[in-house]
Amino acid sequence: AQSVTQPDIHITVSEGASLELRCNYSYGATPYLFWYVQSPGQGLQLLLKYFSGDTLVQGIKGFEAEFKRSQSSFNLRKPSVHWSDAAEYFCAVAGDSNYQLIWGAGTKLIIKP
Amino acid sequence: NAGVTQTPKFQVLKTGQSMTLQCAQDMNHNSMYWYRQDPGMGLRLIYYSASEGTTDKGEVPNGYNVSRLNKREFSLRLESAAPSQTSVYFCASSADRGNSPLHFGNGTRLTVT
Numbered sequence: 461a462q463s464v465t466q467p468d469i470h471i472t473v474s475e476g477a478s479l480e481l482r483c484n485y486s487y488g489a490t491p492y493l494f495w496y497v498q499s500p501g502q503g504l505q506l507l508l509k510y511f512s513g514d515t516l517v518q519g520i521k522g523f524e525a526e527f528k529r530s531q532s533s534f535n536l537r538k539p540s541v542h543w544s545d546a547a548e549y550f551c552a553v554a555g556d557s558n559y560q561l562i563w564g565a566g567t568k569l570i571i572k573p
Numbered sequence: 574n575a576g577v578t579q580t581p582k583f584q585v586l587k588t589g590q591s592m593t594l595q596c597a598q599d600m601n602h603n604s605m606y607w608y609r610q611d612p613g614m615g616l617r618l619i620y621y622s623a624s625e626g627t628t629d630k631g632e633v634p635n636g637y638n639v640s641r642l643n644k645r646e647f648s649l650r651l652e653s654a655a656p657s658q659t660s661v662y663f664c665a666s667s668a669d670r671g672n673s674p675l676h677f678g679n680g681t682r683l684t685v686t
Contacts, residue, residue: 469613492672503577503663503677504616511672550615554672559604559623560631561675563615 462487464553466564474572475543481536481567483551493534494552494561495525504550510534521545546571575599579664579678586654586685594649594681596664604667605647606631606675607639609660616663622647623670654685 465484473479485491492511496504508519515527525536534551551564577598586592598605607619618631622641636658638650647666651658662681667673 494674496675501679503665503679504675505677506674509674554670559606559621559629559670560618561616563617565613565615 462562464551464562464564466551466567468567470568470570472570472572473541476540479538479541481549483534483536483564485532485534485553487553489555492554493527495519495536496550496552498548498550541571543571543573545569577664577666577676577678579681581681584681584683586683588655588685589653591652591654594662596648596678597646598666599645600666600676602666602668604669605641606665607649608663608665609633610663611660619649656685659683659685
């Protein structure tokens, strides 16, 4: 079955520390992979996407993600987090011929001052 | 620079009442979507419209109806609200199929008592 797993419901990091949010997927065809961010009371905003090519993709707000086909993973990273990064982060996967993304349950990022 | 606009932002209904959630996008996107978001469950697709004139069921369509009024507007109707429909509802649009990034509205928080 197609699925996306975000193993961490919450992650707490200190401001200035590095961050890695995990995402594992199960998808039969070539996946299109996304990370979205949701600030409190807001809709979701696209951080970055991977379709093909270079497996390390850069996004907005200093985030990057690495696609590892052998591990079925698409982990999100940031070298140094800021208090404004506190939000919920969602990983999603889609195929090129359908309209229904498969979403992870989200990881809430908490920043310690 | 509005993007995706949803109305209303908040709504409280009694069980059995009906209401329509409105959504409009100004990006000339072909596809539009209605999602619901519940704690710990990520986003679940209710209905989508691949293009003007078409609508299709998503993962959780029961209790809902939709209308793609024109290319810009996509409404969601609850004919007889139930407490299980208490949720945050998001409208989104994309240029094309599932591999096109989604643009989200800011959501409608609905409570059914």
